[in-house]
C-alpha cells in the first residue's frame with residue numbers, strides 16, 4: 001500500500017466505510033448469540049476527558065534484544081531454546097522505529113500510549129549494583145520525550161513478563177523464598193521501580209507495576225508453558241503470585257513515600273479477568289461457582305490490593321479444605337502476615353483491567369485429585385456457549401457483554417474505583433494475503449466499547465480509559481507471529497518491518513474522534529448499519545476462513561450490494 005493511498009484512507013475513511021456497509025448488507029448472518037435487548041446499540045458519548053489509548057509491550061515490539069549491554073530476559077532464553085521458534089530478536093524493531101510508531105498513534109488521534117520498560121534493558125542482570133545500561137535509559141528517555149513532543153501521555157508498565165534471566169538463575173525469579181519477610185525479589189523489583197520513577201517520573205504520571213500477574217504466576221510457575229517454565233501445578237502459581245503481590249506493594253510504597261509528592265502520578269497493577277457467567281443462572285450452586293471462578297481469577301490479586309490485604313475468603317476456605325483433604329499440614333495457598341496484609345492493603349490508585357473473554361461456569365462439586373492444579377482447585381467446570389464466536393485463540397471467544405458484567409462486579413466488589421481498561425482486543429490469523437480489512441476486529445472494538453459505554457452511563461462505573469490491544473502486530477508470545485492483534489499490520493518478512501494501516505485503525509480513529517456513539521453522527525449511522533452484522537457473524541464468515549459461503553451469491557445479495565454503495569455515497 002502506498003503512503004498516499006494509506007493517507008487518504010486515514011483521512012476520509014470513505015472507502016473503508018463503503019466497503020463495510022456493502023459487506024454489512026450482503027453477508028448472510030449466522031447465529032452469534034445476539035440478544036436484542038442486552039446487545040442493543042447505546043447511543044451517547046464518553047465524558048470529555050475520557051482516555052483513548054493503545055498498548056504494546058517491550059518484548060513484543062522492541063527487538064534489539066542484545067544491543068549495547070541489554071541482558072537476556074527469560075523470554076529471550078525461551079525463544080532461543082529451539083530453532084523452530086519465532087523470537088523477539090527483531091520483532092517490530094520499535095527500538096529503532098519508535099518515532100514512526102508515534103506517528104501511527106497521532107494519525108489515530110490518540111493522546112495516550114501504554115508501553116512497557118524492559119527490566120534487563122535497564123539493569124542487564126536485574127540488579128542495579130551490577131551496572132546500568134545507559135543506552136537503555138536513553139532509549140526510554142527518547143521515547144518518552146518524543147511522545148510528549150507529540151502530545152501523547154505515556155502510561156508505563158514496569159513488568160510485562162520479561163524478567164531478567166539472571167534473576168531467575170540467581171534467585172528463582174518469583175519463587176524466591178516466598179514465605180519470609182526478606183525476599184530478595186521484592187527488594188530488587190523495588191529498586192528497579194525506584195530507578196524508573198527517578199529517571200522517567202518527571203514525565204510519566206501513570207505507572208503499572210505488573211501486567212497480568214495471573215498469567216505470569218500460572219503459566220510461568222504453575223503450568224510451566226511460559227518462561228521460566230517451572231512446572232508445579234499444585235503450588236507454583238500460588239507462591240509466585242504471593243511474591244508478585246508483595247513486590248507490587250513494595251513498588252507502590254516506594255512511589256508513595258519517595259515520589260508522589262513531587263511527581264503527582266498514579267500507580268496501579270493491570271489485572272486480567274474472564275467474566276465467569278453462570279451456566280444455569282437460576283441454580284444457586286452454579287451462581288456460587290461462577291463467583292468462585294472470578295474470585296480465584298481477579299480476586300486472587302485484587303482482593304488483597306483493593307480490599308483488605310488478603311486473599312478472598314472463598315479462596316482461602318476452599319484451599320484450606322483441599323489441604324486437609326490432601327493430608328497436608330497447611331494450605332497450598334500461602335498466608336500473609338498481619339504486617340504484610342497492612343502493607344499490601346490499598347496499594348493501587350485506580351483499577352487497571354485487561355479484558356478479553358468470558359467463560360460459562362458450572363459447579364463441578366468437590367474435586368478430589370492426587371494432582372491438584374489451579375483449575376481443579378476452583379471446583380468449577382468451565383466452557384463456552386455454542387453460539388459465542390471463536391477467534392484464533394482457543395481461549396478467546398468474543399463476548400462483549402462480559403466486559404460490562406465484569407465492570408459491574410469491580411464497581412461493587414472493590415469500592416467503586418476509577419477503572420482504566422488497559423487492554424482489550426481481538427486476534428486474527430497471519431494469512432496471505434494479509435488481512436487489512438479486519439472486520440472481526442472492527443466489530444470487536446465496536447461491541448466492546450459500546451458495552452463499556454453502557455457500564456459508564458447506565459451502570460455508573462467510573463470508567464476512565466479504554467486501551468486497544470494492540471497498536472501494531474507483535475510477537476504474540478508462544479504463538480510467535482502466527483497471530484495478529486494490531487490496529488496496524490507489520491510485515492515481519494520485510495527487513496524494514498513496514499507498518500500498514502488496517503481498517504480497524506480507521507475505525508478506531510473515528511471512534512476516538514466521536515468519543516463514543518453520538519446520536520446523529522455519520523459514524524453512529526455507520527455503526528448502526530454494522531450492528532446486526534457484527535453480532536451475528538463469526539470469524540469464518542468475515543474473513544472467509546472456511547472458504548465457503550461466498551456472500552455475493554444471489555441476485556438479491558447483488559442488488560443489496562449495489563444499494564449499499566449507492567446509500568454510502570448519498571450519505
Ligand code: PNW
Pocket residue numbers: 057211212215272273274354356395423469476485
Ligand atoms: C494479554 N487469559 O494477556 C497480554 O497482556 C498481551 O501481552 C498479549 O499480547 C495478549 O494477552 C494477547 O495474547 C492475556 O487467558 C493472556 O485470560 C491470557 C489471558 C488474558 C490476558
